[in-house]
Amino acid sequence: RVADYVREREGRGETVVHVVRDGDIIGAIAMRDELREAAPGVVAALQDAGIETVMLTGDNERTAAAVAEEVGIDEYRAELLPEDKQSVIESYQADGHVVAMVGDGINDAPSLATADVGIAMGAAGTDTAIETADMALMADDLERIPYAVKLSKATRWNVLENVGLAVLTVTVLLAGVLTSYVTLASGMLVHEASVLLVILNGMRLLRY
CATH class of the missing domain: 1.10.287 (Helix Hairpins)
Incomplete structure (x- = not known):
C-alpha cells in the first residue's frame, strides 16, 4: 500500500519521504514545492524565442516528469547531484549550445558558475548562488527572464x-x-x- 501511495504521489509531481520504525516502512509523507503561476507562461515565452528549456533536478524520475509536463518544459534530467548538473551543462556546451542556468540554492552554484550565463533568483536565492551568478533577479520575477x-x-x-x-x-x-x-x-x-x-x-x- 505504501508503494502504491508513493507511485501515485510521485506521479502528481510530489516528493515522498518514507516513515520508518525499527527498520520497517510504516508510512510515507508527500511534499511538493508549489509551482510559480508564471512558470508555464515564462517557459512558453522562451520557447517562442527559439530557446530550448531543460529542467535539472535532484527529484526522482516520476516527479520530474510530472512537473516538466505541467510546466511544458522540453526536456528534463532527474536524480542529479550538484556535480551531475554541472556535467549536463558542460555536455550541452560541448555540443555547441550557449547555456543559461537559472537557480537559487547553494547546490546550484557550480552550475551557475559553469553556464555561459548564470541567473540567480535574488530574494529567494542563497548568498552563494547570488555571488556566483552573472545576474540576479532581485524581485524573483521569472517573467524578467524572457524580457x-x-x-x-x-x-x-x-x-x-x-x-x-x-x-x-x-x-x-x-x-x-x-x-x-x-x-x-x-x-x-x-x-x-x-x-x-x-x-x-x-x-x-x-x-x-
Whole structure:
C-alpha cells in the first residue's frame, strides 16, 4: 500500500519521504514545492524565442516528469547531484549550445558558475548562488527572464546595425574623398548625420 501511495504521489509531481520504525516502512509523507503561476507562461515565452528549456533536478524520475509536463518544459534530467548538473551543462556546451542556468540554492552554484550565463533568483536565492551568478533577479520575477532575452537580442541587432551604418558611412566618405566628390563641408555634414542616425537607432531600445 505504501508503494502504491508513493507511485501515485510521485506521479502528481510530489516528493515522498518514507516513515520508518525499527527498520520497517510504516508510512510515507508527500511534499511538493508549489509551482510559480508564471512558470508555464515564462517557459512558453522562451520557447517562442527559439530557446530550448531543460529542467535539472535532484527529484526522482516520476516527479520530474510530472512537473516538466505541467510546466511544458522540453526536456528534463532527474536524480542529479550538484556535480551531475554541472556535467549536463558542460555536455550541452560541448555540443555547441550557449547555456543559461537559472537557480537559487547553494547546490546550484557550480552550475551557475559553469553556464555561459548564470541567473540567480535574488530574494529567494542563497548568498552563494547570488555571488556566483552573472545576474540576479532581485524581485524573483521569472517573467524578467524572457524580457532579458528579448532585450539582449534587440541590443545585439542594434549594435550590428550601428556598426554597419558607421562602416558604410566611412566607406562612402572615403570613396568621395578619393574621387574629389566630397568636400570638407559635405563630409562633415554626412558624418554628423550618420552619428545622429546611430543615436536615434540606439534610442529605439528605450521602448523595452
